[in-house]
Amino acid sequence: MKRSRFPMAVTASVLVFFYLPIAVLVVNSFNASVYGGRWEGFSLRWYAKLAGQREILHALENTLLIAVSATLVSCALGTLAAFALHRYRSALQRWHFTLIYTPLVVPEILMGMSLLLTFVAAGVRLGLFTIFLAHVTFCISYVAMVVLARLQDFDFSVIEAAQDLGANAWVTARRVLAPMLAPGIASGALLALTLSIDDFVISFFVAGPGSTTLPIRIYSMIKFGSPAMLNALSTLLLVVTFTLVWTSQHLITKGEQAK
Amino acid sequence: MTGGRKNGEWAVTAPTFVWLTLLFVIPTFLVFTIVFKPSDPYGGIGSGWTLRTLFSLGNPNYPAILWRTAWLSALTTALCLALAVPTGYCMARTDRRFRNTLLLLVIIPFMTSFLVRIFAWKVLLHPEGLIKRGLVLLGLAHSDTSLLYTPGAVLLVMVYTSLPFAILPVFAAAEKFDFHLIEAARDLGATHAGAFFRVFIPGISRALFTSVLVVLIPCLGSYVIPDVVGGPNSEMLGNKIAQRTFSDRNLPHASGLSAILTLAVLIPMVWVVLSQRKRETGGGGSILKDIV
Amino acid sequence: MADFLEIEDVSRHFRNIRAVDHVSLTVRKGEFYSLLGPSGCGKTTLLRMLAGFERPDTGRIRLDGRDITDLPPHKRTVNTIFQNYALLPHLTVRQNIAFGLQVQKKMPRKEIDEAVDRMLSLVQLESQADKKPGLLSGGQKQRVAVGRALILQPQVLLLDEPLAALDLKLRQKMLMELDLIHDQVGITFIYVTHDQGEAMSLSDRIAVMNNGRIEQVGKPAEIYEAPRSSFVAAFIGDTNFFEGQVLELVGDEYSRLNISGFADLVCFNDKKISAGNPVFLSIRPEKFHIGRNRPELSPKHNIVRGRVEDIIYLGGMTKYWVQAEGHKISITRQHSRFFLDEEPIRWNDDVWVWWHADDGFMLERYSEADENLVSLPPDASGTAETAQ
Numbered sequence: 001m002k003r004s005r006f007p008m009a010v011t012a013s014v015l016v017f018f019y020l021p022i023a024v025l026v027v028n029s030f031n032a033s034v035y036g037g038r039w040e041g042f043s044l045r046w047y048a049k050l051a052g053q054r055e056i057l058h059a060l061e062n063t064l065l066i067a068v069s070a071t072l073v074s075c076a077l078g079t080l081a082a083f084a085l086h087r088y089r090s091a092l093q094r095w096h097f098t099l100i101y102t103p104l105v106v107p108e109i110l111m112g113m114s115l116l117l118t119f120v121a122a123g124v125r126l127g128l129f130t131i132f133l134a135h136v137t138f139c140i141s142y143v144a145m146v147v148l149a150r151l152q153d154f155d156f157s158v159i160e161a162a163q164d165l166g167a168n169a170w171v172t173a174r175r176v177l178a179p180m181l182a183p184g185i186a187s188g189a190l191l192a193l194t195l196s197i198d199d200f201v202i203s204f205f206v207a208g209p210g211s212t213t214l215p216i217r218i219y220s221m222i223k224f225g226s227p228a229m230l231n232a233l234s235t236l237l238l239v240v241t242f243t244l245v246w247t248s249q250h251l252i253t254k255g256e257q258a259k
Numbered sequence: 260m261t262g263g264r265k266n267g268e269w270a271v272t273a274p275t276f277v278w279l280t281l282l283f284v285i286p287t288f289l290v291f292t293i294v295f296k297p298s299d300p301y302g303g304i305g306s307g308w309t310l311r312t313l314f315s316l317g318n319p320n321y322p323a324i325l326w327r328t329a330w331l332s333a334l335t336t337a338l339c340l341a342l343a344v345p346t347g348y349c350m351a352r353t354d355r356r357f358r359n360t361l362l363l364l365v366i367i368p369f370m371t372s373f374l375v376r377i378f379a380w381k382v383l384l385h386p387e388g389l390i391k392r393g394l395v396l397l398g399l400a401h402s403d404t405s406l407l408y409t410p411g412a413v414l415l416v417m418v419y420t421s422l423p424f425a426i427l428p429v430f431a432a433a434e435k436f437d438f439h440l441i442e443a444a445r446d447l448g449a450t451h452a453g454a455f456f457r458v459f460i461p462g463i464s465r466a467l468f469t470s471v472l473v474v475l476i477p478c479l480g481s482y483v484i485p486d487v488v489g490g491p492n493s494e495m496l497g498n499k500i501a502q503r504t505f506s507d508r509n510l511p512h513a514s515g516l517s518a519i520l521t522l523a524v525l526i527p528m529v530w531v532v533l534s535q536r537k538r539e540t541g542g543g544g545s546i547l548k549d550i551v
Numbered sequence: 552m553a554d555f556l557e558i559e560d561v562s563r564h565f566r567n568i569r570a571v572d573h574v575s576l577t578v579r580k581g582e583f584y585s586l587l588g589p590s591g592c593g594k595t596t597l598l599r600m601l602a603g604f605e606r607p608d609t610g611r612i613r614l615d616g617r618d619i620t621d622l623p624p625h626k627r628t629v630n631t632i633f634q635n636y637a638l639l640p641h642l643t644v645r646q647n648i649a650f651g652l653q654v655q656k657k658m659p660r661k662e663i664d665e666a667v668d669r670m671l672s673l674v675q676l677e678s679q680a681d682k683k684p685g686l687l688s689g690g691q692k693q694r695v696a697v698g699r700a701l702i703l704q705p706q707v708l709l710l711d712e713p714l715a716a717l718d719l720k721l722r723q724k725m726l727m728e729l730d731l732i733h734d735q736v737g738i739t740f741i742y743v744t745h746d747q748g749e750a751m752s753l754s755d756r757i758a759v760m761n762n763g764r765i766e767q768v769g770k771p772a773e774i775y776e777a778p779r780s781s782f783v784a785a786f787i788g789d790t791n792f793f794e795g796q797v798l799e800l801v802g803d804e805y806s807r808l809n810i811s812g813f814a815d816l817v818c819f820n821d822k823k824i825s826a827g828n829p830v831f832l833s834i835r836p837e838k839f840h841i842g843r844n845r846p847e848l849s850p851k852h853n854i855v856r857g858r859v860e861d862i863i864y865l866g867g868m869t870k871y872w873v874q875a876e877g878h879k880i881s882i883t884r885q886h887s888r889f890f891l892d893e894e895p896i897r898w899n900d901d902v903w904v905w906w907h908a909d910d911g912f913m914l915e916r917y918s919e920a921d922e923n924l925v926s927l928p929p930d931a932s933g934t935a936e937t938a939q
Binding site (some may be wrong): 096 | 274282289293345346349352359361365379383389426451474479487501502516
Binding site for chain 1 (some may be wrong): 602603604623624625626630631632634635637638639640641650651654655699701703919
């Protein structure tokens, strides 16, 4: 049957819309010009200049420290929560689900604001630790939902099968549950990692002196800094994103093959 | 046996339950409480109770800002849906190999740093930037016209950052949609457009609700986009919250504005929850499942 | 032979539902024993209690003289073939089969490898040994599940509707394979199914279950030819029910029945139901004869007159529904030489229907609901008319 061309045209335009700004940014990062309006020749000077920025490295350190620790904690909590949600069907779990689900649809600024108020009211000093607490809080929900989605495809009779074949609880957890859930937990972890590295709004609200993360640094560069150096930094971040997305897609395909 | 089961359930539920109660539920209620607290001169929260903040929320600038927040968010959502539905449809109808590539192309901007994406547009819209120069060259814009710092720029960038969120649920639903239904509708005499609107759209309506929710609600809370590409005449509620927090150091006032935003967010949420409940039960868990 | 597996007064309730209701059974060593019943009859719950996944609320389970009621599944010498096979998706066929021996650390690695090789050849999967289950066909998955359980040399093998996921042709093939494996290994098989054909063709004995209770235990032929209740009669095969009353006993083995509309009938009465008692007469469709002309009959035959209401030609046989004195009778007739038959019976023809007294049986227990299990002519299906 003949199909309408209209959706295809829209899709093509959307893709151009998505990638045009990114492409301009990447090209400009190699542009010798300061403002990037005109092509003044290929140059790596912005990358070289970037490497000399101590504050950026320090911010990156903070970001990674928070991202890794928040990912570990939120993965443990989120997986446990997903397991509870999947395993039990009770009034408690309906509340539990609402509790995990709601943070996903709350605007970041509200979460940042409410956490800031809480920390101030409780007299907690703002800093890396408060950012860590905030990141775990929003990552839990994402991890739980990703793992829960995987659990829903999970055939629980294999656990009974393992027991039936003589595996005790520990062996079942180690040899059956862990390898089968690993791809789900890994993609949850990857998502948590990405969200934590990328988060600006919430971090900005609960950050204290000396706890500048990379996005906070980038924000001040957008507002006050040199666009050329930021082009270079953004390009590097894009490379990281591409790699992460590719890896996670790879994990997903691998997970599907195992089924 | 049942006693053991209850204990087991608590053991796996308690960690997140306690964490989210302490760091999500209590903070959210705190927003509504701090409004009644005085501010202290060091940017903290004073002791005692007061209604002063509540009265100061009657600031004459606020209705305009609230209205702008609402229409910018609504328009962003409408534009995103208008683009997401044909795109999701097209992605689902291309053959499998190419479909995964398309999906990847949509996921990449979705995963790309939020700030980088906004910055990219600031560069493009800059007076020295590509778009402005192009428009001037074509005689479509005067060299004095500013593209940046306008409500239009805010709208454009909001659509840009939200669009992947709208496409992914639509695509997920369209992929599961049985396209024979469209052929059946055509066989029964429906036009292209007729089949599209009377068969396809109702078939993915659940995903459309999801898309509305995941676009509209973050938009209502926008802060960075109007802050970076908007000007004084394109401020949104989020800007005011940040301003009161960081510039004026008046936490109770910021908390009052946050309370208003919370209520504003509740309206679309309740609407979606109610209309979903009417359809089928099964929980909104699908929303995230659709995205991830 | 001594009872090998004893199930004594076992019950299991879920909230208010009695899934298994005071069931007692005994299974002999090496027997192929089927639990047959409609879905929700409790057969799977009973099986899960044997495997150790469910704990009975009352009663004991003994295996080879040892009480295993409270033993967890991994300590039982009982293995299960799951309905969906429950193969471990992240392991290859070889690793799946080796899993039980590995986790139980029963033997050194080298012996495990040898045992796995032997099992792979028994279930004919040598060429698939390094594939993941996701790449196997339904029949191959089934064989992995069988091999994985048998390698542990269980005392009892539990099979939970193992053929339900397969298509008809493959089901028949696997049916024969299972039968062959049972003969080869000599392990006690307990086979749960809702398919009477599977149960009939494989089993030494069958326990028919309904609503958590055992309706009847017996050899396949006993259950088919002498069902004890209307449920068994209607669930195993198809039947016709007629409500009536015993008039008098004739000799040792027969009695006269009065069924409204018909002249007095003779019926085999092995259950010695005495005169005056209300009974239900059940006659299977294939026991009837049908013809246009009245045949010469011995006194042990019954004959009634009716009109053909519906005919369905099914290839190997034809189904007729005949209206006779207010009763709707379902009749099947095998035809060995269809086209050579004298003038075939057509819709609306007047016919004679007759049967031998030995081919009907009187039921001790009857429930009206079981009428629903009886297949009805297409136009009446769903309305479930009851025999008068």
